[in-house]
Amino acid sequence: MAVIGAGPGGIAAGVKLTKAGVADFVILERADEVGGSWHENHYPGLEVDIPSIAYQYSFARNSRWSRLFAPGAEVKRYHIEVARRFGLYPHIRFNTTVVSEEWDEANHRWNLHLAGGGVLTARFVVSAVGAFISPRQDPGIPGLAEYRGKIQRPSEWDDDYDLTGKRVGIIGTGASSVQITPSIAARVDSLSVFQRTPVWCIPKPNPKIPDAVQALLRTPGLQAAVHGAVLVAVDGVLRTLSNAPLGLVRPTMRTLDAAAILGYRGLLRLMVEDPETRAALTPNYGPIAKRPTANTGYLLSFNRDNVELVTSPIECFTAQGIRTADGRERVFDMIVLATGYHVFSDPETYTPGMVVGRDGLDLGKYFAEHGLQMYESVALPSLPNRWTLVGPYSWSGSGWHAFVEMTADHAVRAIGEARRRGATFVAVRQDAHDAFHRRIYEHGAAIRWYLAELNAHVPTYYRNSQGDSTYIRPTGFFQARRGHRRFPFSDYEFAGPPLISAARQGS
Known part of the structure; x- marks a missing residue:
């Protein structure tokens, strides 16, 4: 299987796969080091904009943050340390850019087309490209x-x-x-x-975090309790x-x-x-x-x-x-x-041909025509064997690490069930997807009004070009976490290898 991206989401996915006993995976990273935006960005003054203890993984809490809001270089080192601690580097292919993804129905796998002309095949794909996909190179100003x-x-x-x-x-x-x-x-x-x-x-x-406070932060459960209260x-x-x-x-x-x-x-x-x-x-x-x-x-x-x-x-x-x-x-x-x-909540971010799934569904065209939507923010019926860690309605008020952990949990749980069943095909059912989207859209009415009517005059990536607030999950963090960790397997369709499935249908 393949994970696309070695930023916070890709690291979370790699660790969760490792903990689940999955060893056969590769992480494809376009840069030359892990960390995503924290590797690419190193401009003057860079630091986190939420307290450091809320900007870390639950499985790798750090008591050694130097400041209340850690500087960018320190956050980058944290991601490198986590990737090393959990043995992810042997799984990572650096300087590898996935330019498009194409579903192979006959073989129940994805063909990942790489910059330079190569093709990598994977049974399962986790897209961990993050929230801020790529910088806007053209500011839209002449000259x-x-x-x-x-x-x-x-x-x-x-x-x-x-x-x-x-x-x-x-x-x-x-x-x-x-x-x-x-x-x-x-x-x-x-x-x-x-x-x-x-x-x-x-x-x-x-302020700097004194040694005494760092020592206190090593108290088991303390950081989790403080973060949980927030x-x-x-x-x-x-x-x-x-x-x-x-x-x-x-x-x-x-x-x-x-x-x-x-x-x-x-x-x-x-x-x-x-x-x-x-x-x-x-x-x-x-x-x-x-x-x-x-x-x-x-x-x-x-x-x-x-x-x-x-x-x-x-x-x-x-x-x-x-x-x-x-x-x-x-x-x-x-x-x-x-x-x-270019942000994950904008339909323009998904260009035609970038992801092509079952029956020729083009993700860019689908989002442009139907609006951004995914079951539990991670899966579409026509994109089998594929999960997105930062998808429509995914931000639920936490730091990035907390919510990519739970979306990674969703993907790994579905993959684990497929492996248990010997299934080579996993796709969310259309009725389950539609029911989730109706519910999340209804709950988003107040946020949509606030962004698209009361504050319609202000440009913001919280409201996309379709007038929708697909950045924010209105139902909150804890309901989202329950949805990712406890979704019923009946919401998914599982099938065996194509030849075996065809033989069963003919018998």
């Missing part, structure tokens, strides 16, 4: 090829480039920009931050939203958004000196309509004489820099394209 200065991307940062005394522009105000901006502001001659939409950014104290609170919010009547949700969310915006204005008055800059940094949308960020230095950066916030829309790149709609051209030695990723 990028004309620019003659240095281009930096968060996922391809050139650490050897000396920023000292340089004139720098950064496009975007998302999570990476919020970290990069304060990290380089004191080193550069000037820094222009180009903002399309103001971001919610709250202060984030990040999950209970988040789970309660999601379940309340998913079950509350819209007649109550609408006025409540309007009131909460207005109160939050008012409170944020007060925070900006404390942190940003210039009134015009404060006004430009004030969101006109709710705090959970777009991914909120946390960084103490981001807002304070705009008090520096060498940092400016630019809100005039970008017209085009020029040979020397960027021209905005007000006619002004700014000259830059370096431009940072912090313009985001």
